[in-house]
Amino acid sequence: MNYQEAEKLLAKCSQEHVLKHWKKLNKKEREALLEQIATIDPKSVARCAEALGKGADVPDSSKGKAPKVAVLKGKKLAEARAAGEVELSEGRVAALLVAGGQGSRLGYDGPKGCYEIGPITNAPLFYFHARKILARSIRYGASIPFYVMTSEANNAATVQCFEENDYFGLNPDDVFFFTQGMWPGMSAEGKIILDQPGHIFMSPDGHGGLLAALKRSGALADMKKRGIRSVFFFQVDNPLVEIADPAFIGYHVMNKSEYSLKLCAKRDPKEKVGMPMRFGDTYRMVEYTEMTDEQCNRKDKSGKLYFLYGSPAIHVFDRAFLEREAARPMPLHLAFKKIPYVDEKGALVKPSEPNGYKFEKFIFDILPNAKTATFLAFDPKDEFSPVKNAEGADSPASCKADMQAKWRSWLKECGVTVDESVPVEIDPVYALDAEDLKENGICLGAE
Numbered sequence: 118m119n120y121q122e123a124e125k126l127l128a129k130c131s132q133e134h135v136l137k138h139w140k141k142l143n144k145k146e147r148e149a150l151l152e153q154i155a156t157i158d159p160k161s162v163a164r165c166a167e168a169l170g171k172g173a174d175v176p177d178s179s180k181g182k183a184p185k186v187a188v189l190k191g192k193k194l195a196e197a198r199a200a201g202e203v204e205l206s207e208g209r210v211a212a213l214l215v216a217g218g219q220g221s222r223l224g225y226d227g228p229k230g231c232y233e234i235g236p237i238t239n240a241p242l243f244y245f246h247a248r249k250i251l252a253r254s255i256r257y258g259a260s261i262p263f264y265v266m267t268s269e270a271n272n273a274a275t276v277q278c279f280e281e282n283d284y285f286g287l288n289p290d291d292v293f294f295f296t297q298g299m300w301p302g303m304s305a306e307g308k309i310i311l312d313q314p315g316h317i318f319m320s321p322d323g324h325g326g327l328l329a330a331l332k333r334s335g336a337l338a339d340m341k342k343r344g345i346r347s348v349f350f351f352q353v354d355n356p357l358v359e360i361a362d363p364a365f366i367g368y369h370v371m372n373k374s375e376y377s378l379k380l381c382a383k384r385d386p387k388e389k390v391g392m393p394m395r396f397g398d399t400y401r402m403v404e405y406t407e408m409t410d411e412q413c414n415r416k417d418k419s420g421k422l423y424f425l426y427g428s429p430a431i432h433v434f435d436r437a438f439l440e441r442e443a444a445r446p447m448p449l450h451l452a453f454k455k456i457p458y459v460d461e462k463g464a465l466v467k468p469s470e471p472n473g474y475k476f477e478k479f480i481f482d483i484l485p486n487a488k489t490a491t492f493l494a495f496d497p498k499d500e501f502s503p504v505k506n507a508e509g510a511d512s513p514a515s516c517k518a519d520m521q522a523k524w525r526s527w528l529k530e531c532g533v534t535v536d537e538s539v540p541v542e543i544d545p546v547y548a549l550d551a552e553d554l555k556e557n558g559i560c561l562g563a564e
């Protein structure tokens with residue numbers, strides 16, 4: 118892109134000020150700025166500016182009903198598992214990881230997936246995900262292609278982490294990295310913010326940026342070519358997640374679902390999780406910030422919380438549904454943040470109060486468009502312990518404790534009781550569950 122083209126593109130969305138420091142820039146800075154401008158889609162920028170004018174578009178959730186949530190046991194569980202095992206053995210399952218977030222609460226300098234979580238080995242989060250996928254594909258004799266969404270900020274370090282660790286045993290041909298989009302930050306007046314005279318402030322476009330990125334990168338086409346039908350979606354910060362759980366996949370397939378969600382009971386009425394709610398024939402994820410106190414505390418006849426089940430972002434999507442949704446725009450979510458900017462003279466200002474907007478898309482916003490959606494309950498102690506914060510709840514310490522509690526429970530099923538003071542770690546390729554452990558035997562003590 119040259120200067121004239123950049124001018125023309127910016128004029129289309131009334132953002133000509135982006136070039137106002139042009140004369141002060143050196144050759145390298147000019148090239149870098151033109152490169153950034155080339156990534157801007159004038160229509161999206163105009164949409165963002167328009168969204169600012171409208172304010173937050175929060176739909177009314179007061180008429181929402183609790184969805185029907187299945188709890189699989191006995192025969193039903195066995196049926197679902199068998200159906201999922203067929204799907205896995207026929208190679209129709211892919212794993213899809215969103216790992217483009219900034220991990221600001223954890224405060225770790227690098228992709229969150231590289232964060233060392235193994236209680237004994239210090240293996241990174243990526244290790245546990247990749248090894249589970251490998252174990253599952255060995256068990257069912259078919260590959261499970263692994264699609265990893267990164268951001269511009271962490272893509273190189275993510276790929277490097279996989280390369281340095283020999284892809285954790287996975288076949289590199291089955292691992293597909295793709296990068297999510299970045300969106301410019303905007304002032305309240307709808308003007309793109311420059312954080313250097315020759316640089317636009319950009320931030321990742323949210324996990325909902327997944328759809329556009331899947332399409333743009335060719336990942337969706339790759340899934341189709343490989344005959345994928347069920348896409349297991351998960352987040353990078355939860356090493357307990359049962360990736361491509363056959364019962365969940367099977368339940369999804371048996372119900373011809375387009376979007377299936379695993380849900381877990383809230384630990385307290387005000388827990389900060391999204392709740393899927395039913396509105397007539399469709400469902401929508403209602404964020405905790407949208408719920409009234411009455412909704413949070415409402416009880417059913419048996420005295421249980423009426424809106425009991427929250428979403429920890431463990432989903433299965435029908436591939437064709439993702440394809441359909443990738444072709445249409447998603448709602449925008451606005452976050453008012455402190456964004457560094459340059460003043461008229463080009464000097465950097467670090468604001469002490471929020472001054473600008475970041476824009477994000479959320480993957481669960483496609484839920485209302487699913488022709489069929491299903492909801493499956495699970496026990497968080499088995500599958501959910503995210504690393505969100507540096508300390509306290511949902512931190513590395515709580516996550517390591519939960520991982521070890523799960524492994525200790527498997528050992529107990531094998532007749533071995535391990536004291537809480539003794540660290541435990543199990544490679545998912547050695548054992549994916551207690552059954553595997555029984556079969557493969559237990560080796561006590563460090564080597």
Ligand code: UTP
Nearest residue numbers: 215216217218219220221222321323324352353
């Ligand atoms: P979170 O909402 O927890 O955000 O992301 P985060 O960036 O990891 O952490 P904070 O909020 O800055 O502390 C949930 C999942 O969505 C992914 C994250 O990588 C994580 O797996 N995500 C989030 C993206 O892939 N892209 C984004 O733009 C945002």
